[in-house]
Amino acid sequence: MLTGLFFSAMITVCQAFIPQVIRISVDGVLGSDLSKIPEWVKAFLSEETIRENPGKMLTIAAFAVILLAAINIAANYYSKVFAAKGSESFVKGMRDQLYDHIQKLPYSWHVKNQTGDIIQRCTSDVDVVRNFVTNQLMEVFRIIFLIVFYMVIMFSMNVKISLIAVSFFPIVILYSGYFFSKIAQHFQEADEAEGILSSVVQENLTGVRVVRAFGRESFERKRFDEKNERFAGLWIYLGKFLSLYWSIGDLITGIQILTVICMGVLFTVDGNLTVGEFIAFVSYNSSMAWPVRSLGRIISEMSKAGVSIDRIAYILDEKEEDDRPGVTKPAINKDIVFDNVNFKYEEGAAVLKNVSFTVPAGKTFAILGNTGSGKSTLVHLLNRLYDLPDGCGKITIGGVDIRDIDRQYLRSQIGMVLQEPFLYSGSIKENVGITRESSAFDDIREACEIACVDSAIDSFTDGYETIVGERGVTLSGGQKQRVAIARMLVEHTPVMIFDDSLSAVDAQTDAMIREALKKRMAGTTVILIAHRITTLMQADCIMVLEDGAVAEMGSHEQLMEHHGIYRRIYDIQMNTQLDADSV
Ligand SMILES: Nc1ncnc2c1ncn2[C@@H]1O[C@H](COP(=O)(O)OP(=O)(O)O)[C@@H](O)[C@H]1O
Ligand SMILES: [Mg+2]
The missing domain is CATH 1.20.1560.10 (ABC transporter type 1, transmembrane domain)
Structure with missing residues (x-):
């Protein structure tokens, strides 16, 4: 940059000299007042020469102008080059x-x-x-x-x-x-x-x-x-x-x-x-x-x-996400506890109200609730996309407040599949293996098998190399969800969250995936969010969320006996199911 400035100054100096050369030649030739000609010029060309041989002087002047112009061009070039580099x-x-x-x-x-x-x-x-x-x-x-x-x-x-x-x-x-x-x-x-x-x-x-x-x-x-x-x-x-x-x-x-x-x-x-x-x-x-x-x-x-x-x-100027000092990286395969959690987004009404529940380590915990009841918000909080402000309850894993757990580490330990998964422009293989630097193809294939999407992939001409995402083939919603499930599976995280991620998959495939997952997920803590009762009725514990508050909680059998919302939803869904089957 400085070199660029130096050359740029040189251009100015060269350009400033040209009128001087002209001035000296004009005054020399017209012989108006030789006393005004600078000493250094006189040393170079004696007064007599200037007086008696103006032709020679003009030739020298002409060459001087050409020389200055040439230096000018070079300086111009270098000033631009260095400025651009800088x-x-x-x-x-x-x-x-x-x-x-x-x-x-x-x-x-x-x-x-x-x-x-x-x-x-x-x-x-x-x-x-x-x-x-x-x-x-x-x-x-x-x-x-x-x-x-x-x-x-x-x-x-x-x-x-x-x-x-x-x-x-x-x-x-x-x-x-x-x-x-x-x-x-x-x-x-x-x-x-x-x-x-x-x-x-x-x-x-x-x-x-x-x-x-x-x-x-x-x-x-x-x-x-x-x-x-x-x-x-x-x-x-x-x-x-x-x-x-x-x-x-x-x-x-x-x-x-x-x-x-x-x-x-x-x-x-x-x-x-x-x-x-x-x-x-x-x-x-x-x-x-x-x-x-x-x-x-x-x-x-x-x-x-x-x-x-x-x-x-x-x-x-916006503040980066940062952890408070002294964060740790404890084991995440422990009980997850939401203790009297209250939360609202920056603007707007309370989204979660006095929510308390425990997800025992290694168990499957299901959440059922209407759209907008705050299910995804629970996941956002657990993943620390939003931190709970002070005085709004506590979320702990193995007794450690999650705000004291290294954010990056926490996220790397919690696998997540979203309702609307995002696929990158790239091959299916890349999309599944994207979370790990070096996923072996066997791992990817196995994950796709568990997610019941391998046969669909094999049916594409390019198989696992099929390009998806913005400029690739369009997968169906259910296929996308299953690719996203496979992506999470290759991560082998101790906690897995399915946020409405089987919604676009038909009931039969849903059952197949759950069956395959059960084998694979022994020892993994699972949080399963779903609309379909059949998806979550086998969970160890089911929580029904209504308008941001816990309405009911218990196993399928307990909730059925309770004759509350869960039972009502169950009856409605099963009846529609029967109607659908009898058609
Ligand atoms: N980023 C956000 N900012 C403000 N409000 C939000 C945001 N995300 C969700 N909400 C609101 O919070 C409530 C709960 O949303 P959400 O947790 O996504 O529900 P669910 O997953 O059960 O459908 C909704 O009323 C929604 O409009
Ligand atoms: Mg949601």
Whole structure:
């Protein structure tokens, strides 16, 4: 980066010398006032040569200009190369840091923030910062160096006219500064509108099946159109604003150049300035006009970078999930106890109310409850996706508060299958083996057998190499769930949780999977969440959850005798089952 800056300064120096060479040749040839020619030139070319052989002098001057131009090109090349190297490695570091940080942010943060918006912050905003570092920062340095350097030369030639030229700079820079403070907010609005726009697109593409199934295309198009229009509108407004800025800026610059030329002519006529100096002066002044203007533009673009830096900082400043000091890694194959747990999400009503139960080590514990009764929330808490605040009860494993257990370790010991499993774009083999660095194929195959999905996989032409996920074949909901079950099985965790993960599997396969699992899972603690009574009636203990509170708890037989909700649900489901069978 520094090397880049050095070469960039060199460009300015080379460019500053060219008008000097011209000035000396013009003054030399016109012979106006040789006393003004610097000593070092006189040492190189004696006064006589300049007077008597102007041709030779012009040739030397011409070569000097060519040489300077050549150095200029080389410096230009190297300044760009080094600047790019420096800034790219800076931006790469930033991207890595962002990605790494996002991986460690709490689940609650991910739930709260829209994916499209996060993606935009990690892509366009990072790009703006990259541009800021690669171009703008370098430019600002170059321009300030150029202005200072040119001003030193100009002042050494003629103070009065230099003062006139310089007096315009504060106007131009203040004007840009004012403009920049005005425009920052509009840029932010436009950025946010872009974030919303990409969220809409992302949501639409992810939910394409819902969109098609409900014929929502025109609704979606309208929704997109609205956001798109707002986004375009904001940019059109910005465009108008910018045009106004450029026009007024052009006017000020024009007036400045005109003033300097007029004053220069007067000075030259009065003999205060040689013709060569006049030419050099006008040339410096015009070369400075554009950089001074750009300084304004760059400052206004920097405001955009400021917005992007804020938007990136929004992610980076978010606290990563961390453990309190002194966390341990105890054995997890112990009794899991929920002790008077009360919980609500950040915003909203109580989701769990005074929930107490014990999952004995190595047993199967089932939870039955309506949608929204808080079953998944129990799992989120056990997995420490959310931590219980103080005074809201306690969750312990083997007597240890789970908040005192290393979070990463805890999660690695609790296998989970979700109701809507997520498959990565990749082969089935990769999807099943993804949780372990080196899963042997035999393990993967065995897990798929237990999950009763191996025969389905074998029926695909590519077998275990079949690509699934976004760009692969579409598996049915039940197949996906079974692949996810297999994925959990290869982990061999002491605790396994099935969160409604057999819901999309037919009753017969459900029974087969449970049978296969029973053999495999001896000694494993299982938490089985289900809607279907047949799925969970063989569990050692069944808890019925109603509106976040424990309604009933006991074995199947006990609950049947109790004649409560469980019995009611049982009767309903069995009757429908009989009806279905008799059809
Ligand atoms: N991340 C969340 N933020 C806010 N509320 C949530 C969140 N997740 C679930 N809820 C709410 O908590 C309640 C229980 O949800 P959940 O535990 O998922 O129920 P279940 O798994 O039994 O269907 C629901 O009313 C749901 O709307
Ligand atoms: Mg759920």
